[in-house]
Amino acid sequence: MLDDELISAHLQELRRGTVVLACLLILERPNYGYALLDRLERGGFAVDANTLYPLLRRLEKQGLLTSDWNTEESRPRKFYKTSDDGLALAEALRRDWHQLDGSFKALHAQPADPE
């Protein structure tokens, strides 16, 4: 029997980095922290708030996101938007993702090597 903890540890390892790609894709249209968290969760990208908020800052510092304060609503909100660099990175990551997917499918399709 596979241990649940073992499975979740490996899944987490596999998914590390996918949140960045998801953020870059979602933020092609500007959005703010909590709404992004909500969209990620509904989109099947489970991420903790205490991981996401610092991550947004880091991506901004790396020039992959830009931000603007919107003070028109009841609460001042910091809106993030994917920059041109961010879009380029997202494209590269997405291509890699599909390539990996193709590689996995190819693995599955190939018969095992005869000994």
Place this chain on the structure above:
Amino acid sequence: MTLTLTDRYVDATLRRLPGRQRPDIEQELRTSIADAIEDRVEAGAAPEDAERAVLTDLGDPARLAAGYADRPLHLVGPAAYLDYTRLLTTLLATVVPAVAAYVGLMRALSGDATAAGIAAATAGAAITTAVHVAFWTTLVFAAIERLPGRRARVARPWSPAALPDRPSRRARYAELVTETLLLILISTFILLSPYVSALSDAHGDPIPLFAPWLWDSGVVYLFIALAVANLAVSFAKYYLRWSVARALTGALVQIAGALVLVWLAVSDRVLNPQFAAAAGWGSDVTHWTNVGLVIAGAITLVHTVLESVTLSRRR
């Protein structure tokens, strides 16, 4: 006005952040928390419960702050860890025995020392030194880990060229033979020096080259014993596999021998003043002989440390 849980949470987070980041992060964090609470209240939760649940989800403010500040949550990271353990092992294997041997020797020569007193002083010095070495090394590496820009860098590049090569067994055997011959020659010279000398006094008795004090106190036998132990260590190096115990003993014996030599030279207990007088040597001859011996001792110490570094790296 009483502080809400959220206020306390935000304060605890901001306290751990650099001042210039605070206003921006505070506003965003407060909004995010308020949004999350509002969501839960709309779903039917009581406001206090919602606040508690949201803050619980956010987790330890220290962890959140470390994320914002991009601070590591470890003392020494994977990039520097190998260098850290190598340096620490080397220092522990060389400095600790050296200091312990020095303290033990000084205690033994102080005159009124008992065996238990010497052992206690040596053990105490070893423990104190080990704690200091471990603490300061760790502190330096923890500081390096936190230097700005440090985390972007990867570990020191490694290539197979860095693999240590083994000196050929034949070359090491020649070294061993030379060492043995040298030890026999030098020991014979020292031990015979009270009876055979180039100069003799008015009665025709030889004037020894080395200070008679060395024989009176028995230090000369200690010195020769250390030299023999050194040779034994060389043989052990040649015939036995490397082990921590062997490396430690080797370093300890070498360091002890060098320290005895330095101590004798510094306290001017090597040459016999009568011999110097009979030979017509000025005080500068004695002085420079002592200086030469101190330098020889220092070179041995440095060599021991370097050798221990190379050998522990080869592990």
